[in-house]
Every structure is written in C-alpha cells, then in structure tokens.
Amino acid sequence: MDELKARILAEGQVISNGVLKVDHFLNHQIDPKLMQKIGQAFADRFKESDITKIITVESSGIAPAVMTGLYLQVPVIFARKKRSLTLSSGGLETEVFSYTKHEKNHVFLADGMLTAKDHVLIIDDFLAKGEAALGLTRLINQAGAYLSGIGIVIEKSFQEGRKKLEELGCPICSLARIASLEHGKVTFLEDIREGTH
Amino acid sequence: MDELKARILAEGQVISNGVLKVDHFLNHQIDPKLMQKIGQAFADRFKESDITKIITVESSGIAPAVMTGLYLQVPVIFARKKRSLTLSSGGLETEVFSYTKHEKNHVFLADGMLTAKDHVLIIDDFLAKGEAALGLTRLINQAGAYLSGIGIVIEKSFQEGRKKLEELGCPICSLARIASLEHGKVTFLEDIREGTH
Numbered sequence: 010m011d012e013l014k015a016r017i018l019a020e021g022q023v024i025s026n027g028v029l030k031v032d033h034f035l036n037h038q039i040d041p042k043l044m045q046k047i048g049q050a051f052a053d054r055f056k057e058s059d060i061t062k063i064i065t066v067e068s069s070g071i072a073p074a075v076m077t078g079l080y081l082q083v084p085v086i087f088a089r090k091k092r093s094l095t096l097s098s099g100g101l102e103t104e105v106f107s108y109t110k111h112e113k114n115h116v117f118l119a120d121g122m123l124t125a126k127d128h129v130l131i132i133d134d135f136l137a138k139g140e141a142a143l144g145l146t147r148l149i150n151q152a153g154a155y156l157s158g159i160g161i162v163i164e165k166s167f168q169e170g171r172k173k174l175e176e177l178g179c180p181i182c183s184l185a186r187i188a189s190l191e192h193g194k195v196t197f198l199e200d201i202r203e204g205t206h
Numbered sequence: 207m208d209e210l211k212a213r214i215l216a217e218g219q220v221i222s223n224g225v226l227k228v229d230h231f232l233n234h235q236i237d238p239k240l241m242q243k244i245g246q247a248f249a250d251r252f253k254e255s256d257i258t259k260i261i262t263v264e265s266s267g268i269a270p271a272v273m274t275g276l277y278l279q280v281p282v283i284f285a286r287k288k289r290s291l292t293l294s295s296g297g298l299e300t301e302v303f304s305y306t307k308h309e310k311n312h313v314f315l316a317d318g319m320l321t322a323k324d325h326v327l328i329i330d331d332f333l334a335k336g337e338a339a340l341g342l343t344r345l346i347n348q349a350g351a352y353l354s355g356i357g358i359v360i361e362k363s364f365q366e367g368r369k370k371l372e373e374l375g376c377p378i379c380s381l382a383r384i385a386s387l388e389h390g391k392v393t394f395l396e397d398i399r400e401g402t403h
Contacts, residue, residue, distance in 0.1 A: 037293065037316055038283045039268070041276035068264035068284065071236070075269045079238035086235045087265065093306055096234065110290055119234055 010050050010184040014197055016043065017163065017185055023193045027137075027168070028109070035134055035162065036069045047184060048076025051132060051160040054182045055081065058157045060130045062086060062123065064149065066105075066116055066141050073162050074132040081130075086123070088116040088148060101151045105144035108137060116144055123152035136161040136183060139170030146177060163187065166198050207247050207381040211394055213240065214360065214382055220390045224334075224365070225306070232331055232359065233266045244381060245273025248329060248357040251379045252278065255354045257327045259283060259320065261346065263302075263313055263338050270359050271329040278327075283320070285313040285345060298348045302341035305334060313341055320349035333358040333380060336367030343374060360384065363395050 022030040034040040051073070063085045065074035071087055078085040089096060101118040123129065131145045142159055149156050156179050164171060164183035167190075174181055186198040219227040231237040248270070257278050262271035263285045275282040286293060298315040320326065328342045339356055346353050353376050361368060361380035364387075371378055383395040 032293070032316060032319075034281075036290075037286065038281050038319055039272055039275070040281055041272045042279070044272060045276060068268060068286075071265060071268045072272045072282075075236055075238045075241060075272065078236070079242060082239070084231075084235050084237055085269075089234065089265075091307070093233075096229070110288070119229060122229075122235055 010047070012043065012046060013162070013185045016040075017187075017195055021195055023190045023195060026190050027165070029163070029165070029187065029190055029195065031163065035072075039072045041072075044072045044076045047073045047162060048078075048080050050184055051077040051130075051182060052080030055130055055158050055160065055180075058130070058180070059128050060157055061127045062154075063130045063132055064088065064118075064123070064145050065132045066090070066145060069134040070132055070141075073134060073160075077130070077132055077160065085132075086118065088118050088145060090114050090116055092117055101148045103144045103147040103151070106140050108140070116148070118148050118152075123149060123154045125153035127152070127154040128157040129154050130157055131159045133160075134162045136164040136170045136174070137168045139173040142170065142174055158182065160184075165190075207244070209240065209243060210359070210382045213237075214384075214392055218392055220387045220392060223387050224362070226360070226362070226384065226387055226392065228360065232269075236269045238269075241269045241273045244270045244359060245275075245277050247381055248274040248327075248379060249277030252327055252355050252357065252377075255327070255377070256325050257354055259324045259351075260327045260329055261285065261315075261320070261342050262329045263287070263342060266331040267329055267338075270331060270357075274327070274329055274357065282329075283315065285315050285342060287311050287313055289314055298345045300341045300344040300348070303337050305337070313345070315345050315349075320346060320351045322350035324349070324351040325354040326351050327354055328356045330357075331359045333361040333367045333371070334365045336370040339367065339371055355379065357381075362387075 020033045066088045074085045158180040161183040166186045188198040189196045217230045260282045271282045355377040358380040361383045363383045385395040386393040
C-alpha cells in the first residue's frame, strides 16, 4: 500500500535495527483517514472470505480493525490485556509475550464473543515475532472458530513472525513489508525484489 | 442519540446500581457502523469549534474517537496507560483512578503530541466519576493547549462526573444520559424529564 509506505518513510523513526516507531499515525497519534484507507485495503483483500468477525488485541490494533469491520460490515472484538470488573472471571485466556514491553501478558476474551460458527479475520498493527497474532489464533481455536485470514498493517519481514504465521496455512495480507531497518533506514521488501533500494 | 439508547436497552446488562456492561457494541465487541454514527453525531456537535486534535485514553475510547476524527478531519491521540519501549521517558503524565478496575493508573502522552496551538476535543466511552476525562484535561493543560469540548458516548448522570466537568466551562455532549440503573433497569434522563419512564 503505497500511501502507507510513504508515511512510514516520511514519519517513521528507526529506533534500532529492530524497532520502528510510527507514533504519528498509528501507535499513539492515529490518522483516521489513513486508517479508513487501510480498512478499505483489508476489506478488499478479504471480501470473498465470508468473514463473520474481526479480532484484534488492544490498543493499536483497534483503529485499523474497526475501519476494516466497517467495510466488511462485521463486528470487531478486541482481546483485553487485563480483566475488568465486567470481565471478572470465565472466558478464554492465553499468554502472550511482548518483546516491545519485555513482559508476559495474558489476553482475555469473554464467553460468547466467538462461536464455532465464526469465520475470523485477525487484524493487528505490527507483525514482528508473531506472538500477538499467535495468541489470537489460540483464542480462536479455543472457541472452535475458523481462522479465515490475517491482516497486518506493518510487517517486519526480517523477524520470524511471518514464517510462523505462514505455517497456519491461512491467507496473510501485510500492507507494508519491511525487509530491514539497518543503518537507520527503512527498506521495504518490494524494493529489494525490484532492485531499487 | 436514539439508536444508541435502543442498543443500550436491547443489549446492555445492568450489573449493579452503578455498573452497566455494554460489551456487545462498545467495550469488548465493537459495532463499527454504530461507531460511525457516533462519530458523525460528535462531529456534527463540534464542527464549529475549530478542533485541531482529538484526545482519548486507551482502549474503549479509541473507536468512537477515530470515527469522530474521520468526520472532523483531525488526528486522534490516545493517552497510554503504560509506557512502551518507544515512549520510555519524558512526555506528559498524570494519575487517574479507575473505579471500575479499583486501581490507580498513570496515563502518558509523548512530547509534541499536543502543542499550545491545539484546540482539543476529549472523547471517551463512559463518564462516571469523571476521573479519566479530568486526567485528560490535566494533560491538555500541561501542554498549554485549549480544551474546546468533551464528547461522551454514555454518561451515568447519577454519578458526579458530569458536575465536575461542567465546572470546566466547556461544552459537553453526551449521546446517552443515564439517570438510573436501579432495579436492574436503565432509565434515561430524558425519559424522566418527559415523564415517560
């Protein structure tokens, strides 16, 4: 998705060889118009997949997931990182390790949010080592639902998440695939293939 | 907003005299189409206010805030409840007590997200005792920005938040105002005024 890649180049900050900060349009400040276009792109990719529900994990996945849900006309659920007063017990639960925050989280889904009849699309903001997306697939499995696809806004293709998700056998759509953050520079996968980097 | 009130009556669960659970369209599962209409309603209310930025706090405020930002054509920032690797130090910070979760949180905003030139609209999912919204006003003050208005999806008018926010002197727009959750029943403020409850 060209506009997204242009925004990453213009506004992304390479913090290290492994970390890209896009706090100006995705992870802290959100550009609603860009999210709308991202939602349209995912909906276009998965419109033939009979999706009944979208799942993401709080918080940065919510904006792209809701825009995708708007175009696919399906509800969005977000797995919670903490139990709240209204989700005090029961439900589905799995452990997810966050490499960005260096901590283990449990993520929770209330009973009844997913059923065995659901065809589920996972949407998330980043794919790095695949921990969050794999956690969501475990919740989908626990509910007996069907994983129809995975939509990722920004994929760090040089980390192992993509390979792990490909082993699931479902379609994966990443709107921007980053081959490298070395030398403080974002290089996209397509640029390498086209020999233009 | 009639559609929102109808959804609260049809799908909301009164957990106690103080707690309403709307996990089916706002706080856990999100109805994107309803969020779009909520965004339109807030944008319509604040379209003359020269808003330059919307602020909310993760996570349930994000969907209505992003839809409002789409219609007002302004960026949305969400205050974070935890520092991340990419927001490791600095920035603005304030303490917010969550009565729902029975805990103190600090909420964080990176430097530069708000400036003294900004006219800011606060959007949040619930107004109860006003802690979250007041925390956001403190961040706005710290940045030297101007508070232009507050948009609340569901207001529990029987708690003290509304009164506290009115003391700020800015316009407040609550799309559904709940007068009481007693006897396991949602009663809206307008219904009492109209004598129809």
